[in-house]
Every structure is written in C-alpha cells, then in structure tokens.
Amino acid sequence: MALTLKKRAAKEKVVDDEVAENPARSKTKEKKPKGQRKIKARKCLRGSRFILFIGDEGAILLYIKNNTVISRQFVPDASEQNLEELRASLNLDTKATITLAIDSMDQTYMQQTLPPVSSMSVKKLIDRRLQRDFAPTDIKGAILLGREKSGRKDWNFLMISIERSRHISMWLDFTLLLPNRFKGIYLVAVETEIVVKDIEAAMGVPKKTGTGAEWKFFVSHNKVGGFRQVVLHNGRIIFTRMSQPIGESTPEVIAGNIEQEMQSTIEYMKRLTFSTAAGLDVYIVVSSTIQPLIDKSKFTTNTFHVMTPFEIAQYLGIEGATQPSDQFGDVILAASIATSPKHVLTLTTPEFKKFDRMFTLFRSQRFLGGLIILGLLGYSGTIASDIYTKSIDADDLEHNQSLKIRNLNDLHDEIKASNLDVEKIGDLMDQYQLLLKQCVLPFSFINRVQTVLRPPIVIRQIAWSVDDKTGEGNALAPHKMTVILYLRFPGVTEPDTFKVLSKQLMASLKGALKEFDIKFTRIPQQYTEEGLSVTFDKDVLIQKKGEPPDVVMTFTEL
C-alpha cells in the first residue's frame, strides 16, 4: 500500500545545500537535552471516552478520562468471548463516547485533482468522485490538500477508503450495538499529521511552514499492526506504509527490520521529489530495548528522534497511557487521537449516521424536556410571585375596607347629630329639586317680546310650548322652547310700509332674543317682502275683507 503524488512531485522545490544549512534548521538541531526541555502543555478534550484501536492482529480498548488513560485492554481478535470482555468494560461507563481508530492494511489512498470550481462546489464534486471510484460498501472520505499555486489552480485532494472486510465489519457491528455514543472512525495514518504536530509543538519546533524540515518520517512499532510508517510533506500526509516484522522477534532483528523498512521508504520518497536538502525529521516509536539499537548514522536527517511510547506520552502530556517498559506505540497513538480536539478526517457509515441522528433526536428531546421543565419552573415562580402580590393586595383592600366603613359610620354619626333626615327626606328632596329644575315658564319670554312689539303691531295669538322628555327617561335634557306669534299690522296697507316695519321688527327681535331663531313663517301675499311682484290691490282686498290676515312669526330656542 502506497500513495503516489506524481503531480505534486513535479512542483516540489529543489532545495539547495545552502538551504540545508538554514540557521533555523541548525537551531532545531541544537535542541536542549530532553531533561532540561520545557514541554508545552497540549490541549486535550475533557470528559470520558473509549477508543478502540483496531489492527489486523487484534484490537486495544482504552478508557480515557480527560487526558488520563484509566484502563487498556488488548484482544487478539473479534471472537465472541473477546467481544464479551470488551462489552463488559464498555458497560462500566455507557455515557462515555466511543471512537474507532483503524490501523489495518485494507486502506486505499488516491490523490486526485479537480478543476478550479468554487470552494462551495468542490465538496460535491469530491463526493461524486468518491461514489464513482470506490465500492458503495467502502468506508470512504477525502482530505482537501489545497489548491495549486500556479496554472489553473486545480484542487488537490486525497481520497481514502477502507475496504469493509469481514474483519472490519465485525468490529463495526460490535460498536454499532453498544449503548455508547459513536463519535467517528479515524485512520491512524491520517491522524499522524496531528500526532507529529503535537510532538513537535511539545518539543518546541517552530510551527511556521518553512522553518523546519519539509519532510517528516514517522515510524511506530504497533502491536496490532506492525510497523506503521507515515511520511508527511509540509505537514500533510503524502505516503504511508504498513509492514510486518520478519524473522525472529529479538530487539536486534526488529531494529534491523525498522532500519531496512525505513531505507526502502526513503528510496521510494525520492520518487516523490524528496531530497536530503529539503530536510528530513525522523520520529521513531519503539520499545526501550530497541531504542539504542537503531543506528541513526544510516540516515541523513535534520533531526532523528527514537522515542519510547513512554517518552511520547510525556511529550503529549497523557497520563497513565504507558509504562517505561512498554514495547508498542498503539496505546499512545490511540490515546493521542482520542484526546486530540482536532482531527484530520472523520469517517462514518450510514448505520452510524442513523444512530447518530437518533441520538441527536433523543438529546434534543431531553433538551426540549429540560426547557419545558425550566419553563414550568419559571411559570410556577410567576404564579408564586402573583400569589404574594395578591396576598399583599388583599391585606391592603381589607385595611381600606375597614377605613371606608369607619368613614361611613362617622358620616352617619355626623348626620344623626345634625337632626336632618337625610335618608328619608334626602330622596324626596332630590326628586323635588330635579322636578323644579325642569319647570320653565313663559312669562319672561312674553315680557321681552311685548317690549318690542309696539303699536301699530297687535298680537292676535301666542302659542308657547316647551318639549318634555321626562317620560322618555331624559328629564335633564335641555328644554327647547318654541313660540308662535300671530300678529297684525292694522293700518298698514302699503307693501313698502310693511317691508320697513317688518325689517325693523325682525332687527329688534333678533337684538332682544339672541337665543332664538326667529323667522316669518307666514306672510299674507299683500305683505310679501317681494310685494311688488304679487298682486296687491288695497282697494279691493282691504276694503272688501275689512282686515288683512295674520302675519305669523315663529321663535325657536336655539
């Protein structure tokens, strides 16, 4: 299994000898001894979780709380008995999440390029390519490596898939039926990017690109897999291999195996534009018995670190993961992946997605339930507050009532002392006064009119009336007085004379009775103001009939 990056290789910069002697790199070489180095604290996830590290030769289950490994358990295969043992361990904390870290052989890595579409569309294109290039049952994903810096600026991405072999399926089925929430599948080779970064950060290697070696070579001797080799270029995975120890399992043989595998890999790396000038940092994780047997003089590197799992654990600040005598790197790699807040690629399967959705739904229900309870609590609080306010109001009202009763009783006493029969006579007096207020007499009006109506005008008839609304229940409505006067103008036979007299009369009346609307409602034709236009024959009419008919004036109260 190997990954080839031909396109990238063509664009790799050739690093000359001068660059190899870069002061920054020299600085890296002149690191302080381990004992004096200050290890930077690594950020890690909080809470408890399980991680199942799966390889071709078995699996290791770790139980981690914060950055401390509480327990570790190795099983050589997924037999029912082993799974039962793991299940028993997992049942100790069903609220802890579970993560799978796969370090098996059945992995495929393919670097691809995509045309320069928008960053929004590239994910869809990658998904389509994944569906096309891999089997539907494969567990697959992709890492976006970035864009070309020149030319069409194509997208570079790395497609990764794990064949869903019987071996992997058994572990997936086992995990699926656990009550623990599943968080994802991680590939050990891919996550090594972060492991190396964390180790370098702990060692104090500058983070900036271009300040360290361009190439990193990470080798770990794992129990469940073998020798896992990962090559990073500019911090991103470019190549990975898994190989098994050959021959006797003595430290010398294993050290030899590692050296040989590494030399083979470096030879292959040269095809990927690797040159020693670009710089190479090597990190090897082996047991303390193998550590001194690795001959670093066989390799041209910037830095060459051969560390035990225990030392790695110290760099990463993970407690309880390893003992100084530990031989394999599986546990520390698993613990590093499990405690890291960041991951390069999280894979999942449709079944796990369904479970995750159910879990999210369940948690939403709980959240909703919590909200409802909170709402109910708030509502109860509001009601309780209302009760308190109402009880205070009730006290106030009772006090107010007693005060008012006292005032009323005082008033009764005052009335009693005055010897006035308010209860009995009061009602009668109210009604008496109301009725008196309604009485209107015509005397005043007639007197006022008589002062204006002077000879030769004669009053023939007075029709005075006032409306009454007592029966309609509107007794206090203002009264409206209407008076009709029937007048005569003896001796006035000429229309012009009448015209003058009537105008004078109207002016005088309007001046004296401003609160009335006054008008002539009937004028005999002989006296019409436009008398000139009507037939007026004084000789005939007046002499024949003796006297003219009445002039009628109406006074309506405004």
Next chain:
Amino acid sequence: MVVVMIVMGAIIYFISSISDDYEAKNADLQKKVEAIDTETKILRGRFTNIQKNIGDYKEVEKRLADNRLAINRQLILEKFNELKTQYILNNLHLTVTPAQDVKSPLFTRKNSSVNFSVVIVNFDITNDVSVYQLIDALRDVLPGITKLIKLDMAYQNQFDKDMLKEISQKGTAPLVKVEMQFMWYGINYVTPPATAPPGTPVSPVNVPK
C-alpha cells in the same frame, strides 16, 4: 423527566388554584370597597345638598307632613272648581290622564318614586294677566309639582261698546281663549326595606358634581 413534568404540573395546578382564590377574594373586596365608597359619596353629597338648601329641605318636609307631594285626580277637579270662580273661567274643560310612573333612572330612589299625569285645560278668560296669575296659583294650590308645557292664548276681541255691554249683562265676556297643558308630577314616599349593611350597592342618585 415525564414524572418531574407531571409533578410540576400538579404543583402549578395547586398554586394556580390558590392564586385564583386570591383573585376572587380581591375582586369581592374591591367590589365591597367601591360600594362603600359610592354609598359614602352619595350620602355625603346628599347631606351637603341638604345643608346648602335647607329651605328646600324644610319645604319638602312640610309638604310631606301636609301630604302635598303626591298627586290626586279628585283633588285637581276640586281645585279647578275653586279656581273657576276665583278667576272667572268660562267654558272650562279639564282633562287629566291617569297617573303613570316616571321610568327614568334619574328619578329612581330607594325611599321614593315619581309619577305624573298630563293635564289639559281649556277655558275663556277676560284678560291674559289673569292667565299668568292662574299659572302661578296652580303651583301653590295643587300638590306635587306642575310643569307647564303648552300655553296657547288667542286674543278674541278688542274692548268696544258691544263688549262692555256684554260684560255688564253677563258679568263676564271672553276676550282670551286659552289652552293650557301641563305635566303634574307627584312624589310618593316608599317605606324602605330593612337597613342593608354598609357596602351594599345602592341605586344611582343625583349626586351634585
């Protein structure tokens, strides 16, 4: 969680009922306080009114004692017979409608009620001044209160020789034809029911503002 919700629901139901009880109690108290307030205001208004208009009070007290507040159909006939002679009313016609209660809430009282009759009077009289005197006299001689609503006076003739002759022969001559219409109101005292405790709502009354 469901159990917690059920328990909380029960608690809310319980405290809600307590809250409702308080609300009902407060509403009742508020109503009582308002009723006492109204009663005090009415009583205070009436007392102040009586103190300010002690003349009216005495008048009503006297009229009540003399039984001159209520209207009486028989009495008005008697009184007009007396007035007919006194004011020389010719061709007197008197119409009195049966008494009916005034429905207006303005006149509704705990201790008294108001009723009225419509009275229409037609007569001939020698001069209009007597009409005015008659109107004034009616207010004194009739019990209750009279409210003139219509007065129609038609002057028939001027004084001349014929008129003087008629007066000398008959003792009277109609110069003014009168139609008079008035509302005749009576106030009736009603024995009040047993005294209600303070705070009992009372009927609305005319409270001076």
